[in-house]
Amino acid sequence: MSSEAPEPSIRDRLTERPSLQAGQIREVRPKDLALRFAAGALTSVVAGLVTLAFGAKVGGILLAFPAILAASLTLIEAEDDVAQAREDSHGAVLGGVALIAFAALATLTLTSVAPALALALATLAWVVVAVGGYFALWWRKQAPVQDHRRG
Numbered sequence: 567m568s569s570e571a572p573e574p575s576i577r578d579r580l581t582e583r584p585s586l587q588a589g590q591i592r593e594v595r596p597k598d599l600a601l602r603f604a605a606g607a608l609t610s611v612v613a614g615l616v617t618l619a620f621g622a623k624v625g626g627i628l629l630a631f632p633a634i635l636a637a638s639l640t641l642i643e644a645e646d647d648v649a650q651a652r653e654d655s656h657g658a659v660l661g662g663v664a665l666i667a668f669a670a671l672a673t674l675t676l677t678s679v680a681p682a683l684a685l686a687l688a689t690l691a692w693v694v695v696a697v698g699g700y701f702a703l704w705w706r707k708q709a710p711v712q713d714h715r716r717g
Contacts, residue, residue: 598641605638656703664696 609628617625635658643651671691675684 601641602638657700660699660703661696663699664692667695668692 613625613628616628635655639651639655642654668688668691672684672688675687678684679687
């Protein structure tokens with residue numbers, strides 16, 4: 567058993583809801599943008615090489631990997647903290663699950679209905695999974711930890 571207190575959820579740690587603040591764009595350092603660009607480019611090159619070596623079915627799996635995730639999480643950890651980087655990784659996983667829902671529904675419907683309808687349905691599935699998952703994670707209540715040891 568760990569004696570560490572449970573880490574607070576993002577809902578507990580944030581004082582305000584997420585929002586867009588265009589003025590903060592000026593605060594982004596060119597070095598950070600270059601790192602994200604390089605990580606994205608490297609991920610894309612690796613996906614391309616894997617596709618050439620093992621075929622499109624294997625290489626296509628890598629296309630679901632957020633190209634700048636590794637660099638972004640590293641920068642978040644350095645500038646904020648590990649907990650914030652972990653929360654962002656949870657968001658990336660949720661986004662990946664939503665993309666799987668999109669791909670699954672597109673695969674099932676593209677050959678049986680009009681392509682525009684298939685893509686609209688797949689997009690709707692992505693929105694439902696992404697937004698629903700966001701709210702499920704945001705509003706989840708952490709159950710109190712109970713000690714089941716006797717004595």
